[in-house]
Amino acid sequence: MATLHELTRQGALHVSDVKRHKGLRAHVLLLPAYLWLGLFFLFPLLIVVYYSFTERTPLGDSIPVFTLEHYARLWDPLYARILWRSLWLAVATTLITILLAYPFAYALARTPKRWKNLLLLLSVIPFWTNFLIRTYAWMVILRSNGLLNTALMSLGVIEYPLSLLYTPGAVLLGLVYGFLPFMILPIYVAIERLEPSLLEASADLGAKPWQTFLRVTLPLTAPGIAAGVLLVFVPALGMFVIPDLMGGAKVSLIGNLIQNQFLGARNWQFGSAASVVLMALVIVGLRLYKRFFKMEGVF
Amino acid sequence: MKKLVWLVLAGLLLAFVPAGAQQVLNIYNWAEYIPDDVIRDFQREYGIRVIYNVYSNNEELHARLRAGATGYDLIFPSDYIVPVLVEEGLLQEIPHEAIPNLAYVDEQFLDPPFDPGNRYTVPYLWGTTGIGVNTRFVKEEIDSWEALWDPKYRGRIAMLNDPREVFAVALKLLGYSANTRDLEALQEARDLLIEQKPLVLTYDSDNTNHLLAAGEVWLAHGYSGDVLMAADVNPDIVYVVPKEGGIMWMDVMAIPKGARNVDAALKFIDFILRPDVSARLTQVIHYPNPNRGAHEYLDPEVLSDPAIYPPQDVMERMEWIEDLGELAPVVDRLWTEVKVE
Numbered sequence: 001m002a003t004l005h006e007l008t009r010q011g012a013l014h015v016s017d018v019k020r021h022k023g024l025r026a027h028v029l030l031l032p033a034y035l036w037l038g039l040f041f042l043f044p045l046l047i048v049v050y051y052s053f054t055e056r057t058p059l060g061d062s063i064p065v066f067t068l069e070h071y072a073r074l075w076d077p078l079y080a081r082i083l084w085r086s087l088w089l090a091v092a093t094t095l096i097t098i099l100l101a102y103p104f105a106y107a108l109a110r111t112p113k114r115w116k117n118l119l120l121l122l123s124v125i126p127f128w129t130n131f132l133i134r135t136y137a138w139m140v141i142l143r144s145n146g147l148l149n150t151a152l153m154s155l156g157v158i159e160y161p162l163s164l165l166y167t168p169g170a171v172l173l174g175l176v177y178g179f180l181p182f183m184i185l186p187i188y189v190a191i192e193r194l195e196p197s198l199l200e201a202s203a204d205l206g207a208k209p210w211q212t213f214l215r216v217t218l219p220l221t222a223p224g225i226a227a228g229v230l231l232v233f234v235p236a237l238g239m240f241v242i243p244d245l246m247g248g249a250k251v252s253l254i255g256n257l258i259q260n261q262f263l264g265a266r267n268w269q270f271g272s273a274a275s276v277v278l279m280a281l282v283i284v285g286l287r288l289y290k291r292f293f294k295m296e297g298v299f
Numbered sequence: 300m301k302k303l304v305w306l307v308l309a310g311l312l313l314a315f316v317p318a319g320a321q322q323v324l325n326i327y328n329w330a331e332y333i334p335d336d337v338i339r340d341f342q343r344e345y346g347i348r349v350i351y352n353v354y355s356n357n358e359e360l361h362a363r364l365r366a367g368a369t370g371y372d373l374i375f376p377s378d379y380i381v382p383v384l385v386e387e388g389l390l391q392e393i394p395h396e397a398i399p400n401l402a403y404v405d406e407q408f409l410d411p412p413f414d415p416g417n418r419y420t421v422p423y424l425w426g427t428t429g430i431g432v433n434t435r436f437v438k439e440e441i442d443s444w445e446a447l448w449d450p451k452y453r454g455r456i457a458m459l460n461d462p463r464e465v466f467a468v469a470l471k472l473l474g475y476s477a478n479t480r481d482l483e484a485l486q487e488a489r490d491l492l493i494e495q496k497p498l499v500l501t502y503d504s505d506n507t508n509h510l511l512a513a514g515e516v517w518l519a520h521g522y523s524g525d526v527l528m529a530a531d532v533n534p535d536i537v538y539v540v541p542k543e544g545g546i547m548w549m550d551v552m553a554i555p556k557g558a559r560n561v562d563a564a565l566k567f568i569d570f571i572l573r574p575d576v577s578a579r580l581t582q583v584i585h586y587p588n589p590n591r592g593a594h595e596y597l598d599p600e601v602l603s604d605p606a607i608y609p610p611q612d613v614m615e616r617m618e619w620i621e622d623l624g625e626l627a628p629v630v631d632r633l634w635t636e637v638k639v640e
Contacts, residue, residue: 058624059386078632081639143515163454166501248501249460252638263358264462265631266383 052272060266070273079257079274083281086254090236093175094183097232098225100176101183105224108184109191120188123181131178135245138174139165142246166248174242179235183228190224191217226293234282254278322347324563327360327371329353329550332424334583341570347563355505364389369557372564378549379463379620381413381420390419390553397565400572403592408549412619420551421568424586427609427617428464428546431511431519431526435535444472444541446518448491453498455517457510460502462634463620464546465492468520471543471616478621482629489633493640511536527585527606538606544616549589581607 027034052070054062108119126134141147142165149161164170194217202212240255249256254274261271326333330353338349352371354360357380364374365387376384384390395401401421408422432441436455447456447468458465467477469488479485500516507521508529519526523538530536552571554564570576574592581588581597587607594602601607609617623630 058627059383059622061387073628078635078639082635143513145514244460248499248503250496250499250502250638252635256638257635260631263356263362265627266358266361267628267631270628 048272048275050272051268052276054269056267056269060268062269070270071277073270074273074277082252082257083254083278085251086237089172089175089253090233092172093179093236094229094233096172096176097180097183098228101180101187101228102225105184105187106191108188109194123184127181132241134178135174135241138170138177139245142170165246166250168247168251171243171247171251174246175236175239178239178242179232182231182235186227186231187221187224190221190227194220222293226289229289230286237282238278322560322563323350324348324560324567325350325352325370325372326567327352327354327363327373328375330355332375332550332584334579337571337576337579340576341567344570345563345566347560347566349567364555369555370559371555372558372560373567374553374555375423375550376420376553378411378413378551379622381551381553382622384553385414385419389555391556391558391561392418393421393554393568394565398569398572400569400574400592403572403574403577403590405589405591408589411549412621414551420553421572422589423550423552423571424580424584424588425547425549426523426586427540428459428467428520428522428548429526429538429540429606431507431521431529432537432539433511433514433517433533433535434537436514436517441518441539442542444468444543444545447520448472448495448498450498452518454500456495456499457507457516457519457521458495458499458502459507459520459522460504462630465502465520465637466630466634467546467618467620469495471541471545474543477546477618478623480623480626485630485633489636492637496637496640508532523606524584524586540605540609540613540617542613542616544613544618546620547614547617548620 051062053066053068055065055067055069057063104123108116108123111119139146143149144161144163144165146165148164149158152158153161198216198220199212202216203209207215238255238258240253240259243249243251243253243256258271258274258278261267261274265271324347326349328351333351338351341347342349354363357377360374360376361380361383364371364384381390395417398421401417404422408425410416411422414420430441430444430446437446437452446452447458458468463477466485466488469491470477470479470484473484473487473491475481475484475488501510503510507519507525510516511519511521511526511529512532514533523540526536526538530538552568554561558564571580572590574590575596577588577590577593578596580586581593581601585607605613
């Protein structure tokens, strides 16, 4: 237990460390990783790309005839609206998690070691329970005769139950709750690494605390935020469980669209095309993001 | 240390040795879809051990089989997915002479459009899709799909999260067939569903019984058995098949290609079709069964319960869901339009 935060610290692997030893040995050592990625990442990805360009039989099979019809079908304001809504929700989730995670991570990093491990452990404990079960737990809390409404009504705060579950707000809450730890941990690591003497120097040179924060702390911990943004934004964009369960499946997001093509609609070809487009957009977005924040070596 | 390693190895080896010469039947089915004591009796009678695995929808079953899952001897797909499984060569033919009890099945349920001549499938149970009503909050008598458009019940309505089922409701209300291929009729149905959407609390196919039983919704579009299961917990709940008619469906028994124990699967099918066993299924899980011989074993109140066995005039307005083929992506798009509004 005592080494939990140290592990977190060491866990922050730098791609640049590998790049520096470009020798053969590094590649040999990385062979299992290459194989793993090839077999379980690249190969399935190629299958998805293949499906997206093949024709579909009425029963849902693929026949190896090249077609662009699935991509043409995506070129439709209806799907643009779904994509736009998903983007907006993912951005909102990311911003809210930053606002919540930064102060928490800061406090965590400055806590005496004795308490630090305990607090860090507490922020990781939810992972021990399946995400779906935690989502159902939120549903039990939020529904109209759920814990929260019952408590508020028995305290006399409200007369009729509030509509909390199955709303866009519930979806946002579920997303923020689910992804918060992914923002806390990288920011925590960045703040941990921050040399306290730099802050002292800043203060000695006459900077006010807020100036020190804006001009020293924030720029030096920005890579942590940047890594957190990646860990939160990308999965939030493709999430489909939360909108279905906590949003009552009333709002379709891009993740729901794709999931439904693979299951209910049995249209793997169209679902694959949507996945490929989403991936392309994410890659372009990350490129721009990287250039904008001048982040070499983070990804 | 060395001793320990040997012990572990021996343990691992033992795990791979089949327990005696006992036969095993691997069933892949919906959850809670065969009463436990029925399985127990089969095991006792035939000396075959049953392993019961579950899936939650036909698409999951289809994806599993398609991805090459083997080792299942008996599966329980629903009507509309059967042609897909047959077309993809995932099922094997069922020799009728191995199932003498097939003679008890009502002709109404034999030779279905989704499997002419029952070459690949044998009926298991069937059911209807209707409305679950919580009579504690809904004081009027519900007999029409129109209730699901009544603003009085805003925020107290649940719909299935299934495009074909939901479109069937709107189409039936408009007086069309649930399997219409008329684009204008489908568009009209879409508009009606968009109009309904503000009243709907949630679209959910998996939790109808919980939503109803907990009083979270007062009207729920759902499968008969799910609603009646809620009624077991909460006596205020009743099930109604609307006068406009609706969807009926049937789950069938089928043997996938690559089954290891076809013989045991055939024995199980024949066991299920035995009139007294079929009757036990309906008594416990509330879905009607296609077995004519079972009627004499059923409680008279079950047999006369219109929620389980709808009266003949309603039955005439019920429809099977047919695969729409080329039109499926069109319905999918209209459904997406409902979801985006």
